[in-house]
Amino acid sequence: MADSKPRSERPLSPHLEIYKPAMTMVMSIVHRVTGTALYFGTVLVAAWLVSAATSASAFETVHGFMGSWFGRIILLGYTWALLHHLLGGIRHFIWDTGRGYGAEERSFLAHATLAGSIGLTILVWIVAYVVR
Numbered sequence: 001m002a003d004s005k006p007r008s009e010r011p012l013s014p015h016l017e018i019y020k021p022a023m024t025m026v027m028s029i030v031h032r033v034t035g036t037a038l039y040f041g042t043v044l045v046a047a048w049l050v051s052a053a054t055s056a057s058a059f060e061t062v063h064g065f066m067g068s069w070f071g072r073i074i075l076l077g078y079t080w081a082l083l084h085h086l087l088g089g090i091r092h093f094i095w096d097t098g099r100g101y102g103a104e105e106r107s108f109l110a111h112a113t114l115a116g117s118i119g120l121t122i123l124v125w126i127v128a129y130v131v132r
Contacts, residue, residue: 023110030114031088034081041078079124084117 048066051058065071091109094100100109 024106027088027091027110027113031085031092034085034088037077037081038085041074041081044074044078076121076125080117080121083120083124084113087113087116087120 044066048059048062051062066075091100091113094109100106
């Protein structure tokens with residue numbers, strides 16, 4: 001057999017030690033994760049609606065779980081996932097119009113998505129407690 005060429009010592013792709021994740025990449029991953037989380041959260045909303053349509057005791061069971069500290073943490077996470085996914089969708093819609101592709105604009109939109117989702121989640125929960 002003929003001698004083969006020696007393999008190159010350079011990596012084939014960026015290595016984790018030298019690669020710094022960009023905020024837009026992180027927000028893209030979080031957008032996918034929140035989309036998946038919304039599937040599971042929607043099952044809880046459906047269970048609440050089915051229990052309300054079934055009987056008072058079934059509704060009290062589901063409502064009692066959602067009113068517990070663990071249920072409220074789940075609802076808080078669901079609220080944040082819903083709002084974050086919404087704002088991420090708006091960010092993608094802006095990109096679909098051909099705008100927001102500059103480096104500063106991409107970074108601004110990524111940070112605005114995160115800050116907006118956190119701020120809106122806090123606002124929704126404050127309004128919910130005030131109305132309650």
